[in-house]
Amino acid sequence: MVRLTVQRQAILDLINRSNQHWDAEELARCLGENGEQLGIATVYRGLAALENAGLIQSIQLADKKRYERADKGHHDHLVCIKCGDIEEFCDNKIESRQQQVAQDRSFQMTGHQLLIFGVCQSCSNDSRESETP
Amino acid sequence: MVRLTVQRQAILDLINRSNQHWDAEELARCLGENGEQLGIATVYRGLAALENAGLIQSIQLADKKRYERADKGHHDHLVCIKCGDIEEFCDNKIESRQQQVAQDRSFQMTGHQLLIFGVCQSCSNDSRESETP
DNA sequence: ATTGATATTGATAATAGTTATCATTCTTTG
DNA sequence: CAAAGAATGATAACTATTATCAATATCAAT
Incomplete structure (x- = not known):
């Protein structure tokens, strides 16, 4: 328990x-x-326990796992390769196509992760400014 | 060079x-x-170089990166959480919806990765057999 | 409240995958 | 051929994460 x-x-x-x-x-x-000092192992174990309980959710990036609140429901992510910023989106068509793909192959889907990589709006503005015209 | x-x-x-x-x-x-002994660092560097050159492609799993041929073109993956088997699929509707999502947010997409996790057909057959009826 | 069973904590060692270092060995090109 | 630029291989270093284990906290039942 x-x-x-x-x-x-x-x-x-x-x-x-x-x-x-x-x-x-x-x-x-x-x-x-904030005066709540925890051992790092406690943090890792706590995060795993909270995720198992469905109280938080996570995404697995190339180097590390990142956790966020679960009360916003499921969504996927846009990851900026310049600043590391993470935006969220949810697309029902993508979600339903995934179900279809799994079903077509008799694959019992338990979850999925979709990451879209690229340059976020703010970073592409920045690089436009620094161009020599 | x-x-x-x-x-x-x-x-x-x-x-x-x-x-x-x-x-x-x-x-x-x-x-x-097969008589082609390479240092492990050489393998890592070689894989990175080949991927940069577009000669191979990779997927980033939770624990490690996995490489495959690039001549099959882009596709996404179904990953069996029991046996680790990786199946491939390509769904044009998902691909185009991704483009749309990025465009709507002025996000310059450079790539993406979609992993569907679950139990593959062969593993779900296995577990059905071992049930006590 | 006391006890016993079970779970959690925190410090730290250990692990796994990957990258950095650096001297040595190719390649390419002038 | 010589200089410049890459690549190799052995190994140290790094990062994120998990395992270990003794000490502590919590819960349920007496």
Whole structure:
């Protein structure tokens, strides 16, 4: 039986209070700065427990996992390759096509992850400014 | 200027001769067994160089990167969470919706990765057999 | 409240995949 | 051929994450 300890509550609160996509180390640092110092292993275990319980959700990037609130429901992500910014989107047609693909192959889908990589609007504005015309 | 050395050619040949999704260590081991022993760093650098040149392509899984031939063109993947098997699919509707999503947000898409997780047909047959009826 | 069973914590060691370093060995080109 | 530019291989280093384990906290039943 999994427990919602004060440490896990602190992690959950921090994630729920923001719209960021946190990695474990950022969370530990931010909690520490707010007087809630947790061992890094506790953070990792807490995140896994909270995700299992459906209280938070995560995306797996190339280097690390990032966690966000679950109360916004499922969505996919646009990841800026310049600044690392993460935007969210949800497209029902994509979702339903995925189901179809899985069904066609007798594949019992349990989840999916769609990442779109590219340059976000703000970064492409920046690079336009610095061009020599 | 990037060179296609004998080592890189060996990597490329092996990948092109198969339909597998190789990780770096598997490649190094298989090459070694075929008398083409390469340092592991050479394998990693070779894979990166070949991918940059568009000669191979990769998918980033949670734990490691896996490489496959590029001459089949782009596609997405179904990953079995039981046996690790990787199937391929391509859905034009999903592809075009992605473009649309990016365009709507003035996001300059450079690539994407869609992974569908679940249980493959063969694994779900296996578990059905072992049930106590 | 006490006890016993179970879960969690935190410090730290260990692991896995990958990248960095650096001296040595090719290649290419003038 | 010599200089410049790449690549190789052995290995150290790095990063994110998980395992270990003793100490502590929590829960349920007495």
